[in-house]
Amino acid sequence: MLSIYHFDTPLSDNCLITEQYLQKISQQIHRSHHLFFVPLINEPILQMIKDDNSTCADEPTDKASLVYRLTLDFKAAQIEGNKKARALLINLQEALTIGHQKYSRNLVINIAKKVGINITDFLYNRNSKETIQAILEDQQLAHGMMPKIQATVAIDDAVDLKTQILTDFSVNDLLPAFLPHISDDDASEKSAEASVNLA
Incomplete structure (x- = not known):
């Protein structure tokens, strides 16, 4: 494998x-x-999650919170499978970085529908404790595999x-x-x- x-x-x-x-x-x-x-996720946001398992606003106001919000969306989509989650993330990235659209709940929902995600489950999962725990496990994996946290x-x-x-x-x-x-x-x-x- x-x-x-x-x-x-x-x-x-x-x-x-x-x-x-x-x-x-x-x-x-x-x-x-x-x-x-x-x-x-950057260290301050990661520490905040560890401290109180906090989610963030649907429309974050700073870059670090936006990255966390995107990560929550991605991990929520991943419950339905890696392929759909990757499609959601790439479509969101294209909308934000190429299309210069503003991140919003409606934008996420529209893209989730486009890639075939069950919206009811997705909206529940994007703020669940299980999703937050999955993010923490991913960050632990990153720290375990990389001496320096960077795109890899x-x-x-x-x-x-x-x-x-x-x-x-x-x-x-x-x-x-x-x-x-x-x-x-x-x-x-x-x-x-x-x-x-x-x-």
Whole structure:
């Protein structure tokens, strides 16, 4: 089993591009694998969550709270599956960073409907203690896998018992890390087209 983790900062254009790339490249992996997105929360917000298991307003007023709100939305969607959760996060990121839309409850609900999420369950889950606990567990995973908390791709190979940690990269830098897990035909095609399609 191959586990691919993208520890990301949700309001970063570069992280959005990386997520889109990982979605594409993971479709070419010939082995059994899972792709996980793990939004990173800054230390003050993380400490606040640990202290009182607090959620935040539906319409946060600062960047740190917005990242936490996005993370709550993502983890709530993940209860219905990783694929829907990734689609929700990417669509939200595109709306906020590319479309320059303002974050709002209505925006989230519209995107959740678009990606096929059960809205009643989603609205309950996005503020539940279970969702908050799942966020804390993700942050613990990030601290356990990375010496420094930053945008990172980790490729955990259960067969070789190795974890490859990639930081400070462009999407083209990621291709060599995935070539061993892609079929020969796909690898040749990806290598030839990477700089054109994914730059």
